[in-house]
Amino acid sequence: MTSINIFNGLVYGALLIVMSSGLALIYGLRRVVNFAHGSLYMLGAYIGYSVASQGGFWLALVAVPLVMLVFGVLLDRYCFRLLQDRNPLTVVLVTFGLLLILEDLVQTVWGRSNLSLPAPELLSTSVNLLGTQVPAYRVAVLGVGLAVALGLAAWLKFSRMGLYVRAASTDPTTTAMQGVNTDRLSALVVGVGTALAGLAGVVAAPFLSLSPTMNSDVLIDSFVVVVVGGLGSLGGAFIAALVLGQIQSLGAIYLPGLAAVLPFILMIAVLLWRPAGLAGNRT
Amino acid sequence: MTLKPRTLTPAGIIARTAIALAIGLLAATQLQSAMLLSLLTQATIFAIFALGVGLLLRQNGMVSFGHAAFYGLAGYVAAILMDQHVASAELIILLTLVVMAVFSCLLGLIIVRVPGIAFGMLTLAVGQMFFQLASTSRSLTGGADGMYLDWPARLFGVPINLIQRQDVLFGISWTLLVLCIAGLAALLSTRFGRITEAVRDNEERARFIGIRTLLPRVAIFTLSALVTSLAGLLSVLNTGFISPESLHWSVSGAALMMVIVGGYRTLWGPALGAIVFFLTRDMIGDYAQHWLAIFGTALIIIIVFSPEGIGGALQRLTGRRRPQRA
Numbered sequence: 001m002t003s004i005n006i007f008n009g010l011v012y013g014a015l016l017i018v019m020s021s022g023l024a025l026i027y028g029l030r031r032v033v034n035f036a037h038g039s040l041y042m043l044g045a046y047i048g049y050s051v052a053s054q055g056g057f058w059l060a061l062v063a064v065p066l067v068m069l070v071f072g073v074l075l076d077r078y079c080f081r082l083l084q085d086r087n088p089l090t091v092v093l094v095t096f097g098l099l100l101i102l103e104d105l106v107q108t109v110w111g112r113s114n115l116s117l118p119a120p121e122l123l124s125t126s127v128n129l130l131g132t133q134v135p136a137y138r139v140a141v142l143g144v145g146l147a148v149a150l151g152l153a154a155w156l157k158f159s160r161m162g163l164y165v166r167a168a169s170t171d172p173t174t175t176a177m178q179g180v181n182t183d184r185l186s187a188l189v190v191g192v193g194t195a196l197a198g199l200a201g202v203v204a205a206p207f208l209s210l211s212p213t214m215n216s217d218v219l220i221d222s223f224v225v226v227v228v229g230g231l232g233s234l235g236g237a238f239i240a241a242l243v244l245g246q247i248q249s250l251g252a253i254y255l256p257g258l259a260a261v262l263p264f265i266l267m268i269a270v271l272l273w274r275p276a277g278l279a280g281n282r283t
Numbered sequence: 284m285t286l287k288p289r290t291l292t293p294a295g296i297i298a299r300t301a302i303a304l305a306i307g308l309l310a311a312t313q314l315q316s317a318m319l320l321s322l323l324t325q326a327t328i329f330a331i332f333a334l335g336v337g338l339l340l341r342q343n344g345m346v347s348f349g350h351a352a353f354y355g356l357a358g359y360v361a362a363i364l365m366d367q368h369v370a371s372a373e374l375i376i377l378l379t380l381v382v383m384a385v386f387s388c389l390l391g392l393i394i395v396r397v398p399g400i401a402f403g404m405l406t407l408a409v410g411q412m413f414f415q416l417a418s419t420s421r422s423l424t425g426g427a428d429g430m431y432l433d434w435p436a437r438l439f440g441v442p443i444n445l446i447q448r449q450d451v452l453f454g455i456s457w458t459l460l461v462l463c464i465a466g467l468a469a470l471l472s473t474r475f476g477r478i479t480e481a482v483r484d485n486e487e488r489a490r491f492i493g494i495r496t497l498l499p500r501v502a503i504f505t506l507s508a509l510v511t512s513l514a515g516l517l518s519v520l521n522t523g524f525i526s527p528e529s530l531h532w533s534v535s536g537a538a539l540m541m542v543i544v545g546g547y548r549t550l551w552g553p554a555l556g557a558i559v560f561f562l563t564r565d566m567i568g569d570y571a572q573h574w575l576a577i578f579g580t581a582l583i584i585i586i587v588f589s590p591e592g593i594g595g596a597l598q599r600l601t602g603r604r605r606p607q608r609a
Contacts, residue, residue: 033403083587088399088400093539093586094582097579097582097583098583099579100536100579101576101580104579105576107575108573108576220411223407223408226404231401260416261415263408263412264408264409264412268393271394271405272393276401
């Protein structure tokens with residue numbers, strides 16, 4: 001009983017890792033908290049649904065992140081870049097406007113009713129994990145989360161581009177003076193962040209149902225993750241995502257009356273202890 | 284250049300208040316259409332809501348994405364107290380405001396410390412927490428079905444069906460709106476107003492000259508929550524019903540939109556934004572099902588091209604803009 005819940009918590013944590021690493025990356029480079037991130041996730045899930053109904057799940061898994069990558073690059077080029085010298089509040093409110101538009105778009109194109117995307121056949125079995133039968137699809141989701149976490153960490157740590165990203169997150173002006181084209185770098189990073197939101201959407205579609213309100217729960221959980229982890233910190237976000245996944249999963253079983261409040265209690269406790277989050281500095 | 288506000292003299296505030304009250308009374312007595320009056324009542328209640336959100340932004344420089352929490356909670360507190368027959372309805376109204384003041388002050392002590400945009404994210408999360416709580420605790424709040432308020436036959440000695448008549452309720456809401464704006468204008472023209480502006484513009488320097496910065500910010504946060512709670516109370520007086528919908532983040536979002544559309548540099552801007560919002564939503568008629576996209580687009584256009592909103596544009600037109608910070 002408990003082990004299956006811990007497993008489910010890990011799966012949700014993996015999904016939150018994919019979501020919140022996108023948020024953290026975008027915040028790191030552009031100092032923008034993207035309120036539309038949950039809507040991009042929802043858009044990814046719905047585009048995935050349409051692509052999968054034509055060409056199968058695997059095509060959707062590849063196509064959606066690519067489409068969202070392009071969307072993210074355009075978002076950076078025609079929104080974040082043009083507004084980079086404005087009050088940070090301006091950009092946040094623009095992403096909030098985008099959230100409203102995307103929500104309406106999804107309702108108009110795909111309707112208000114719940115849709116479901118079946119898991120691909122290859123993964124519709126169950127596997128034995130430490131003596132418990134678990135759906136193979138969820139194990140795969142766990143794998144995706146792990147791959148994203150390791151892939152991003154390796155990219156940032158070992159590649160030249162990753163070095164630029166880390167430098168620009170610390171001080172964009174000085175990095176630009178050293179000859180790094182920070183605008184192109186930002187476009188890439190916002191693109192990757194958006195692609196990750198789309199990937200999370202496709203991956204989540206087979207085990208969470210699609211509805212025009214699916215964006216808000218995941219957005220709020222991702223916000224809790226990046227605030228608890230420390231804005232812009234990937235490592236902090238990874239840890240916070242795993243903790244929140246467990247809290248959501250175990251809380252629903254052992255403290256059903258309080259389950260809805262637990263994430264916020266966690267957040268308030270962490271913020272009282274460290275106002276800038278687990279891994280945050282005070283800038 | 285500084286952003287020194289154009290302070291009104293007490294006589295100026297009183298004169299404007301009297302004019303605004305007269306306009307409201309004229310509208311309440313002269314408008315015949317019940318539908319229009321009901322629309323205006325809703326708009327005025329949301330104007331009070333937006334006044335609270337705008338106050339926080341104008342005076343503290345903080346954006347709240349979760350003010351629906353105060354709007355909805357005030358309704359729920361009143362509904363639950365009445366459900367349990369704790370006291371007379373008049374007392375419950377006062378009690379609700381006291382509960383909301385204490386609650387928002389405690390919450391403020393925690394969350395106004397959180398810097399910058401993390402504050403906005405936090406308010407969204409806290410707001411959504413109350414939405415979830417109200418939706419799930421069926422025994423206390425009736426869950427997603429909401430709960431009805433059983434107003435007594437007479438409130439403050441006045442028959443309830445007279446109070447709930449649309450023209451009377453519009454008059455009450457409008458009067459409260461005007462009095463709130465006037466009260467806040469008077470309060471902010473004192474030393475307290477200048478202290479909060481100093482803290483907003485540069486907290487560190489404010490601390491250097493010996494101002495304790497936490498309490499003024501908490502005070503503004505509490506005032507802002509209290510004004511929004513008043514709107515929540517008026518709403519349950521108007522409809523006699525409260526449901527988790529009132530706590531949903533989209534309600535906070537709509538209020539924030541009104542603040543930006545109306546302009547937050549003036550106290551009356553957000554109220555203007557609320558009235559524009561409701562009239563527009565009514566006018567676009569059949570397209571109203573796409574109001575999310577329409578207002579989302581409007582929000583982006585206004586914030587990018589006219590960040591001071593309609594209020595700022597009006598001030599510019601009438602040539603009363605004060606000097607801008609370079």
